[in-house]
Amino acid sequence: MISIEIDGKQIEVEEETTILNAANALDIKIPTLCYNELIEPYAVCRICVVEVIRRKRTRLVTACNYPLRESVKVRTNSERVLKLRRMNLELLMARAPAAKIIQEMAAEMGLETTRFPIENPKESCILCGLCVQMCQDVVGAYAIGFADRGSKREVSTPYERTPETCILCGACAQVCPTGHIRMTDAEERIIHSKLSLGPNAAITIPFRQAIPNVPRIHAEHCIHFKTGECMLCSKVCPKDCIHYDDKDEIEEFEIGAVIVATGFDDFDPTPMKQLGYGRYPNILTGAEFEQMNNAGSPTGGKIVMENGEEPRSVAILHCIGSRDENYHKYCSRVCCMYALKFAHLVKEKSNAEVYQLYVDMRAFGKGYEEFYQRILDEGVNVIRGKGTEIVPNRSGAGDGALLVRCEDTLIGKFREIPVDMVVLCSALEARSDATDLARKLNISAGADGWFIESHPKLGPVSTTTEGIYLAGVCQGPKDIPDTVAQGSAAAAQAMKMLAQGQILMDAAYAEIAEEFCSGCRICNGLCPYNAISFDETKKVSNVNSAMCKACGTCVAACPTGAIAARHFTDEQIYAQIEGILV
Amino acid sequence: MSFEPKILGILCNWCSYTGADLAGTARMKYPANMRSVRVMCSGRVDPGFILNALRSGADGVLICGCHPGDCHYVEGNYKCMRRIPLTKKLLADMGIDPRRLRLEWVSASEGARFQSVVTGFTEEIRTLGPLELRELNFDAEHPAGTAQEISAAAS
Incomplete structure (x- = not known):
């Protein structure tokens, strides 16, 4: 440990600590442009210049990469330091006049103009090389580098072509201090069609309420799994929690009962070509709309279209894939009520007009009919008729870029409703692996893939196999209260069997x-x-x-x-x- | 009076018997010619049952089990699947039309399929006509019986 003095304050630091880190520990702010804690300091912007007094000799050094080896005094804002810092900034102002951060820094230091000639007023790159270091040392992709020399030096791709080695990770844009590098595509799109909302990092917490609430790495987006480099997340993790070589493991447990609660798959409306899902913008499934409304979503819970604007009108289409001879004949049971909730959310969060296109309104539970009445009172347009087709609104008439075609069966007329956004209440369907699981567990699954309970009235949670119980939608579509009830019943049945410690055998053997x-x-x-x-x-x-x-x-x-x-x-x-x- | 065939149905407990039950609760009509016996699994079906039934006056025998791969007992229906063709051969050798024996897969959720299977089989037996076994000269008084019975009779 060595004792140093920065601006009159004493601090004990480890040897080889940089002045910048020592000053940070003392809450003394030294301005920097090209410093990034994840990257080896390169000391190219020269903004972090400070005075070091060692044995009565005073030297000007860069704080970001000057290692402390003996007891010295440091001055971060002496007249000499500030003068040089201003000079360096003036040079940068001439180099990159369009960089916002440099303009702000100049204003802070009282600089209005630069005395040096400005070559390109639109330039914002300061040639700090953070992006190049990131791409070469951290990512390991070697997709960008410095080209040319002297005053013509610039950051470029090999031969100025789109490099094949670029993995589109966006790390260069992330570290760029002046915003010179940007990921254009990722910024423009707010809603992706595949439920991934907004530009995502490769390591995320799945959603805010996730249990366990820990981040996970998406190997398909992670730089480390593409180039073998990076590993920044493990460098910053103070608890050493990140293991790249973790693999899926199969563990064996001895258990006394099984509760099957495997849930459902969302029906994918892509095959219903007439609905344009995945082809036209702003057509969402119920799950996607729900995710957008979540306060933790990239839109912050706001209802917005892909261009970031609030929709002027929203249509909610019931029975997409359910009660449909071509897909699923059954009623998915939850859609009517969540569609009404969506209408309520749209009314609450925006001024958009809402159209509900229903086949039959099934408000069957406690308080549900009352909620339906409340939605009607809120001024939602409720139309009895199935939405049959969604097409772009080419004429531009009305409040919407899309046209929803339907037959209003109550007035006996075909209608075309212009809307900006469409929510498809897609069916619940049995998981694609339901029959495999049924075979594994020796329970039966019906023609639709839902698991069959031992008796429709008297055994609603048990199966034909002793000790295996069903809970939730895997047994058939049901809403949250019903799922909770069945889950509790299944838990009680399993507990009962385990508490007894013995099971009743069939006398047949x-x-x-x-x-x-x-x-x-x-x-x-x-x-x-x-x-x-x-x-x-x-x-x-x-x-x-x-x-x-x-x-x-x-x-x-x-x-x-x-x-x-x-x-x-x-x-x-x-x-x-x-x-x-x- | 037209010929009303007597048909014995041997149904597995988990799929076909439940499927028949479903057909019943769904009020699906099928000919009353079939009388059913429940076994736990189609793998339990001993060819002896079939011969015994035909001798006892049945004009046809229908075996129903779970679809291949869906057996409650993992693979009992595969055992049945191998026994039935052999039994059919045996029937043919004895001069009995092998069409009088049929193996069908009916799952617990296929009430409608059960209905159509029973209806179709009954119609087939009706066209085949009554089973005449007189000239085959069975000794109805002394059936083969089980090992225990033979042993008991011998001692």
Whole structure:
């Protein structure tokens, strides 16, 4: 540790600390342009110049890269320092007059004009090289570099062509102190079609209420996974939490019950070409609109179009993919009510006109009908008729860039409604892997992919497999109160079973009459549950009655008829057959 | 009076019996010619059941199980799938039209399919006519019975 004095204040710092960091620790501000804590100091802007007094000798040095090795005095705002700093800034003003940060800095230091000739009044690059260092040392892409020499020096791409090595990470734009480099495309688009709203970093917290509330790296956007370099996030993380070599792991747990709560997939309206989803701007699904309304969204919860403006009118189309012979015949159950909530949100947050295009209004729950009435009172235009087509409004008539075509079945007329934004209330559909999961868990899934409960009225949470329970939309479309109710019921059922510590077995299982067993072992391989083992000493097979599920496959296969399925013995079935056919 | 066939249906507990139940609760009509016996799995179906049924007066036997891959017991229906063609061959050798035996997959959610399967099979048996076994000269008084019974009879 060495003791130094900055502007009369004492501080103890480690050796090799730079003056800039020492001053920061003392809350003394030294202006900089080309300093970035993530990048090795290059000391090119010369704005951070300070005076160092060492053994009665005074030197002017740059604070950002001067390492402290012995006890010295530093002056950051002496007359000599300020004079030189102004001179350097004047040179930069001549070099990059259009850079806003330089204009502000000049105003702060009382400089109005520069005495040096301005070559290009639109120039804003100060040639600090942060972008080049970023691209070469951190990202490792080598897509940009310095070209030419002397007064013609500039930051450029090889041969001034779009470089193939550029991975469009935007890191150069991020570090540029004057805003000379910009990512144009990412800035202009506010809403992406694929639910990723706004320009995203490669490491994000998925959403504000996420559990666990930790960031995750999107490998497809992360620089490290493209070039092997960067790793800035791990450099700044004080707790050393970031591991790039983490892989998906399969862990095994012993569990006593399973609650299946796998939820649903959102129906993708892209195949419904007539609705123009993904082709025309400002057509969103319910989930996308909901995400935009979230206070944590890139729009800050504001309802805006892709160009950033508030829509003048919004149409909300019900039953997209549900109650539709071509897609899903069932009713998705939640859309009517969330569509009404959307209408309320639009009315609350903007002055837009709202059109609800419904097929049947299903306001079925407690307080729901009252909410519907409230929406009507708020002046929402409610039209009975399915939105059939969305096209661009080429004539430009009315308040909207899109035209929604529908048949208003209450007045018996076709209508074309001009709107700026369309929300498609897309269906809930069973997860694409539902049948695989059903097979894995030995439960059944219906034709639509929803898991089947053991009884529609008396067993709404249990399945045909003991110890496996259903909760939520994986069993069928339902809203949040119903999901919570079913989830609680499933938890209670599982707890009940676990608390008992024992389960009631079916009395049906297979038994082997040892005296008739020839020890052929045919049954051993047939049992899907490995319930049959071979007794080497007695040379007969045995059934473990706790593991046996009474399918009877072994019974039908036994060549000596030694195996009997309790409750389904050969005698019982023969008697049934003979009795039934009389 | 037209010929009303007697048909034995052997239904697996998890898919087809539930599917039949669904057809019932949905008030779907199918011919009353089929009388059903429930087994836990189509893998339980012993070819003996089929022969016994045909001997006991059935004109046709319909076996229904879960769709391949959907068996509640993982693979019981595959066992059935291999036994039925062999049994059909056996029937043909005995001079019985193998069309009198049919294996169908009906899942728990396919009430309508159950209805159409039973209707179709009943119609087929109706056109095949009654099963005549007289000249085959069965000894109805002494059925083969199970291993236990034979052993008991022998001792």
